Amino acid sequence: MSDVNTAMVQKYRNDFLKEVEENVEEGHWVKMCMQCGVCSGSCPFGPDWDHPPQEIFMMIRAGKRDEVLTTESMWMCTSCYNCIVRCPRELPITHIMHGLANYAHRLGIAPKMNPTRRFAKIFWNNIAKTGRVNELALSLKLYFMDGFMSGVKNALAMASVGIGMLKTKRLNPFALISHKGVKNPKELHVLLKKAREIEDRRKGIAS
């Protein structure tokens, strides 16, 4: 278990709701949930959540810290925003789910092998590097994230898609060398580093 996580457990003791309210994006909304279940019924990947959003909200109030932060549930969010527009209490549910996933990931207790967590990390590092998405590098990194052999297998399975994109000039085969992002990526790195520092300071997470 990470040091940051231990520090947070000690800081909040048994008050997980307070921990969520103070550290999770839009977390102060959690107590407004009235358990109607519309969010759970509206989710496109609903059946794939071990604990749908409505249940997550109740679990937070019941102090089930480990169960909430280590579940794969929030990582099933496709960002379709169905739950947000349908919630009768107008809770920003999508953002709370994103916030919980991000918080668990920052504490180092999110499910290690969850494919969306891993993809999200690859994606952010991809855009933070040059300021703009390098689609070729993104796909290759994703296919090869479990090593060379499985990478070749994944790439072959996706070959027809890749060939279609190449033929229609919607994929740059030379992007690993020729991809261009913003003019001064180093300046962007400075901004993102500073933003992270401020955010960590506000949330009491030492980096």
Add this chain to the structure above:
Amino acid sequence: MAKKEYSFYPGCSSERKASASNYMVSVDAMCEKLDIKLNEIPDWNCCGASIGYAEGGELPRHVMNARNIALSEQNNPDQDIVATCAACWLGAKETADRLDASEQLLADTKEVLKEAGLDIHLKNETPIRHMVEVLIEDIGYEGLKEPMVKSLEGIKFAGYVGCQTNRPFGIDGESFENPMYLDKMVETVGGEAITDYDKKVTCCGGALAFSEPEKSQKQIKDIIEAAYDQGADMIVTPCPVCQMNVEVYQDQINKHYGTKFHIPVTYYSQLLTVAYCGNAKEAGLDGNIIRAKQLEEIAAK
């Protein structure tokens, strides 16, 4: 018609040899015919997209979008920001809303941007809009008809609006459950719109098409099946992620489910460009992996 000018945020997928490059080609042609001038935000960066939250967190994500808004305020003052990509629009608009609602977040963002010699003013001086808002609000359906030379008569379209052009912000006056603007656009240029298309606002899986392909392809299968069920010749969408997900996985879905899907997935801007007498190249039709032959035929006439 007086020339309309906007500060344009094209986004990563619209770049040359990127996944929605043909969307951009058709937007350029469409805007030329409508006398719309798009002034690209110089040196714009990625919005963080829908998956950026996990590693990026809150402030870094908002800084990415705030940098674009600041660059727009500085270089294209007094011009509305317009995005063609649903995620870019959502990301930028969400950041503007959050910074407007939180003094702390705004102060932190300003502090960070100072490192790059930038500042952000907000106060809603810079509305952030989607291209379809420009078309239906600033130009209007009647205005969209004006440059029309050819009718798309005889083609039946399933208007697939998807998620992020529709939720959480949506288009003014439209419902989240059954928005009508895409159907109206189709009808404006003479096409037949399937107005009660079942899967109009169903999620395609978004970024999770990469990380959870099986779950996403189940969604995509339903979206395509419903279009066939209602006799669609092709699907039309305003979103680059929807377009790509619904088009490129059809072979894999066919293998997995034993279906025989082969349906073109087009952009509204391709329809308008063809109706405005643009050729196939100008409409980016050579960028569709599943060729929209009926549109190509009309374009060739």
